[in-house]
Amino acid sequence: xxxxxxxxxxxxxxxxKYFGEKAIKLSINGGFTCPNRDGSINTCGxxxxxxxxxxxxxxxVDNSINNQINEQIKFLSNKWKxxxxxxxxxxxxxxxxxxxxxxxxxxxxxxxxxxxGLAIATRPDCINENIAKLLSSYNDRTYLWVELGLQTIHKxxxxxxxxxxxxxxxxxxxxxxxxxxxxxxxxxILGLPNESNHDILESVQYVxxxxxxxxxxxxxxxxxxxxxxxxxxxxNMKLYTQExxxxxxxxxxxxxxxDVVIHRLTGDGKRxxxxxxxxxxxxxxxxxxxxIELRKRNSYQGLKFNQEQK
Numbered sequence: 158x159x160x161x162x163x164x165x166x167x168x169x170x171x172x173x174k175y176f177g178e179k180a181i182k183l184s185i186n187g188g189f190t191c192p193n194r195d196g197s198i199n200t201c202g203x204x205x206x207x208x209x210x211x212x213x214x215x216x217x218v219d220n221s222i223n224n225q226i227n228e229q230i231k232f233l234s235n236k237w238k239x240x241x242x243x244x245x246x247x248x249x250x251x252x253x254x255x256x257x258x259x260x261x262x263x264x265x266x267x268x269x270x271x272x273x274g275l276a277i278a279t280r281p282d283c284i285n286e287n288i289a290k291l292l293s294s295y296n297d298r299t300y301l302w303v304e305l306g307l308q309t310i311h312k313x314x315x316x317x318x319x320x321x322x323x324x325x326x327x328x329x330x331x332x333x334x335x336x337x338x339x340x341x342x343x344x345x346i347l348g349l350p351n352e353s354n355h356d357i358l359e360s361v362q363y364v365x366x367x368x369x370x371x372x373x374x375x376x377x378x379x380x381x382x383x384x385x386x387x388x389x390x391x392x393n394m395k396l397y398t399q400e401x402x403x404x405x406x407x408x409x410x411x412x413x414x415x416d417v418v419i420h421r422l423t424g425d426g427k428r429x430x431x432x433x434x435x436x437x438x439x440x441x442x443x444x445x446x447x448x449i450e451l452r453k454r455n456s457y458q459g460l461k462f463n464q465e466q467k
Contacts, residue, residue, distance in 0.1 A: 163448065281326050302339070
């Protein structure tokens, strides 16, 4: 397969194929919270989560959704010339509200000029029938996908990160979203303490059996003012070297089916907030090294998919 000279199926390739030009994501802070923050499940949040609910690059919550979108379009138009934008509700849990409020915020974003897609980041335990029905109503009017933060299939690791729900909850959310023909993207973290490469590959294999549309692989990186930062210092936590991570990512790519769209292959916290690993700041260098390693292996997405399924 030729994904615009890449050895894997990128989101950029997929969106250009659909829209005919580059589509640019705009990260929105919709003013939501999270059941892992407001006391419904916990008050501490996931161990790795930043103060901004993993939306460190999102707009300012003090601004309206319209203003966040307009400001980002103005800024990014100097970098990319495009008339196609995706409103990405990123910060915290973006289905954790009443259906009425969700519809109001999603529609507000979609009514902005040149917004041609909608991406919703959320938790599997914040998907129910009514929310799935609401989301499906946008399928006919825009390019929609929903992102689920799973991070790992392994219980010990999910307990460590304080995820707050069991794997069955994820499976039920996937089934619900697929019932309404909604594209699903799954987030996984690579490098959680006490997880081997084999454990990580098991997580990748598992989610790829669920008929997902896309996947995001995140390098575990440590941000300031998180409980993970405390654990990192107190336990001398080992993080991947760049070489180790690149080899693992390529192993993951090889076992993914070719129709799964790869949205992310690394993690890139803000320079001002990042503690470690410092090499993760150089995102383009890391992505280039992944390309080089795949070519060196004469490898590509899906090379080992069939044999891994046997």
